[in-house]
Amino acid sequence: MSSIPRADPDLRVRLDACAPLVGTVLTLGDVALTELAAAPMDLVWVDLEHGALDVADVQRMAIACRAAETAILVRVPTSAADRLAAILDVGIDGVVVPRIESEAQAREAVATLRYPPAGSRGYGPRRAGAYGRQPRTDSRLACLAQIETAAGVGAARDIAAVDGIDALVLGPADLSFDLGVALQLDAPDVRAAAAAVAVAAKDASKPLVVAGSQDVLIRLGLANGQASVLVCSVDVRVYATALDRIADEARTALTAARAPA
Numbered sequence: 001m002s003s004i005p006r007a008d009p010d011l012r013v014r015l016d017a018c019a020p021l022v023g024t025v026l027t028l029g030d031v032a033l034t035e036l037a038a039a040p041m042d043l044v045w046v047d048l049e050h051g052a053l054d055v056a057d058v059q060r061m062a063i064a065c066r067a068a069e070t071a072i073l074v075r076v077p078t079s080a081a082d083r084l085a086a087i088l089d090v091g092i093d094g095v096v097v098p099r100i101e102s103e104a105q106a107r108e109a110v111a112t113l114r115y116p117p118a119g120s121r122g123y124g125p126r127r128a129g130a131y132g133r134q135p136r137t138d139s140r141l142a143c144l145a146q147i148e149t150a151a152g153v154g155a156a157r158d159i160a161a162v163d164g165i166d167a168l169v170l171g172p173a174d175l176s177f178d179l180g181v182a183l184q185l186d187a188p189d190v191r192a193a194a195a196a197v198a199v200a201a202k203d204a205s206k207p208l209v210v211a212g213s214q215d216v217l218i219r220l221g222l223a224n225g226q227a228s229v230l231v232c233s234v235d236v237r238v239y240a241t242a243l244d245r246i247a248d249e250a251r252t253a254l255t256a257a258r259a260p261a
Contacts, residue, residue: 011043011071011093012142013128015166018207018228025075025211025234029057034064037235038072045073045096045231048087055083059090061217066091073144089126094142101151103158110164113141114255142166144209148174153193156200167229168201169209170194172216185212185219198226211236230232 014021014044023043026034027050038044046053046061053061058074065072077094087095097109111119125132145150145159148171152159169193172185172194183188201208211220211231 009210010140011073012140012166014042015142015182015229018205021207021229023073023229023231024238026061027051027053028235029053029061031060031064033235034061034069036066037238038068038070039252043071043072043073043093043229043231045075046092047075047234049075051066055086055090058092059085062091062127073142075146079105079112084112085122085124088121088141089128092129092141094144094166096144096146098146098171099148099152099174100145100159101149102155103162106145106159106162106165109145110143110162113143115166144169146171147170147197149178149195150175153196155186156197157203160200160204163205165258167207167209168197169211169231170197170220170227172212172220185216191220194220194222198222204228209218236237 023041023045024037026037026044026046027032028226031123034044038222042200044057044065048058062072071093073094073096074092075098076084077098079097095109095113100106100109111121111123113119115123132250138228145162145165146165146169147159149155153175156168159165172190174185175193176183176187176190178191179187179189181189184190198208207228208222208226209231210217210227212220213233217230217232219228236243
């Protein structure tokens with residue numbers, strides 16, 4: 001098992017420092033698999049936008065991540081997602097909000113994570129507050145704004161400047177669709193948009209998160225110093241790739257062993 005030095009257990013502190021962090025995306029709700037996948041990572045994000053998961057799954061996965069000493073984020077469908085309050089109360093470290101396209105949307109997203117008077121979050125003595133044993137009113141949940149449209153790229157500087165936005169997340173796949181060059185991540189328009197988001201994050205002294213396969217990170221030229229947080233692949237692709245390789249190697253070995261001398 002990898003041993004990862006974590007200078008501070010608070011994810012927001014590490015994001016504020018633009019510390020180099022590595023994570024992955026989780027879509028399978030099994031507790032043991034969550035602990036296994038989280039162990040070598042600095043962070044994971046549980047995908048409620050595309051994954052078939054619910055609040056109960058998130059709580060179990062949050063407990064598994066605590067065992068692995070790994071920060072857990074949840075990508076919500078929107079900042080006004082159904083049952084958002086319950087998601088926050090299961091005890092997570094932050095949220096990833098997709099398709100942020102304006103300063104106003106960024107401010108709204110931040111407000112949903114803060115208790116009044118700073119925001120609109122409702123109070124509930126659940127796991128996030130040690131089941132009422134350690135009530136907290138100074139919510140420290142991280143808020144990551146995902147930029148994945150041309151409108152979001154155009155507003156990236158304003159979004160990054162919002163107090164409470166802790167990082168910008170580049171979503172290259174959806175961005176390529178919005179730019180009319182679906183999955184052509186080498187396209188000049190995609191590269192230019194990615195560079196603009198990187199500059200916006202840098203000018204605001206906030207980390208840039210890039211999510212995608214290793215190939216995506218390299219092809220966009222963001223793996224060499226421009227991004228401080230890399231969210232690499234997704235659990236199902238990691239498992240599928242490993243199993244495909246194992247099966248191919250085993251078939252090759254069997255075929256070679258049965259070949260005439």
